[in-house]
Amino acid sequence: MTLSVHSLSFRYGAKQALDQVSFDLSPGFTALLGPNGAGKSTLFGLLTRLFTAPQGQITVAGHDLARSPRAALASMGVVFQQPTLDLDLTVRRNLLYFAALHGLSGRTAETRTAEALARLGMAERAAEPVRNLNGGHRRRMEIARALIHRPAVLLLDEPTVGLDAAARQSIVAHVHDLAADGLTVLWATHLTDEVRATDHLLILHQGRLLADARAESIAPPASLQQAFLALTAAPVHAAPGASSSPRASPQPTQAPT
Template sequence: MTTVPALAETAADALNCQGVHKRFAARSALAGVSLRVRRGEFVALLGPNGAGKTTLFQILTGLFVQDEGQVSVMGADMRAAPVQALAHIGIVFQQPAIDLDLSVEANLRFHADLHGLSRQQANARMAPLLARLGLGERRRTRVRELSGGNRRKVELMRALLHQPDLLLMDEATVGLDPGSRMQIVTEARRLATHSQVGILWATHLVPEVEVSDRVVVLHHGLVRFDGAPAQLLRTTGGASLEAAFLSLTGTANDH
């Protein structure tokens, strides 16, 4: 197992987690997790089911509070200044969280209103997102009538309207067709490269890791590896990222 030291916070960090612990009764879901996501960096959080990814995301979104350790977003401490920290975050959850009976446009406007955006600001931000993700002609379509892939695109657009510095993607492509999955991965990669958004992409699908700058392997609440995909191959001697992942976790990867 690769030892991962505590990570001193820097001005470039969109996210910095240091020594995060979380227990549920006798079970330790997170046992001292330290990781960082810099602005403009695409970090894949790879782990089998039950690794602790969901618990970590629940802490990062303020649903849970860690038992020990520190989490900061753009320098704002999640425990001491949660409103300030959360203002920097956009998230697409694993479970759909969108009003199926509203149109694409109405869902986006509702989110813009929650963030205090003016109608002019909302329109200016919606137009390029709709065009880039191929939904410009479906803006008045009820979300219920969209495919699963297009519904996910609406959730991604909603997460980006307030122009977050950190985007959290929690198993966001599970169940999507390969074309939709690749389009969402490509958009996240573009955001990191061109808009300096920090991306934390939680997945158990190894092929999604290939576009990342760094991969963090989480297993049984512990960080087993943190480094570039190529370094993961060298460290484990695996012939592929999937083989490297299996060697660290000893689990079958669930496709």
């Protein structure tokens, strides 16, 4: 498994943000689906060590995040919900700057940057300032930047926020292609149309994991939104599980991918 989370819990004062969350990810696309306030951003904050968990374990590419944080973090690429590109730098300089942060320089950094630009189809725009790009191209750039050090895991926290329908669809397809090439992807979203039937799906609600299975085993694509709404409509202590249908069991479920 490339990313493992076991018995992860976290509180903000009296509020239980995450409650005994456990899952294992292997290469491929995993959607972390949850309504606003479900705990998705808290989970990402713990995975990226923005803050630390008093309970639970996170392992990235074989590295324990608590014991070997530098090695674990070096194995991840992250695209946060809020854009973090420097709008005044050129496309190329943004990529080179991030490569330097990962200890890449000289010919290696130049080669990785050229590869990223070619993959994005943006080689001819390398000298343009990022502010000239539209929202979709900026997001693609952030994804390319997150992969420039060739991590094993890519984390994306609601990466399509603010994009129009065409750009959103394009980004979803692009990241699915990356996952198909062997990358482990964890994609946080509250939008069911970003989840494909064959995706590994985690459903998070009020800090607890309600489903951990292939999306099509939870609900057919046409009814995934209804299943998601049914799971997250009730208080978590009364929420049904989702091993094969949204009302299969009175307890949260975890199934193999």
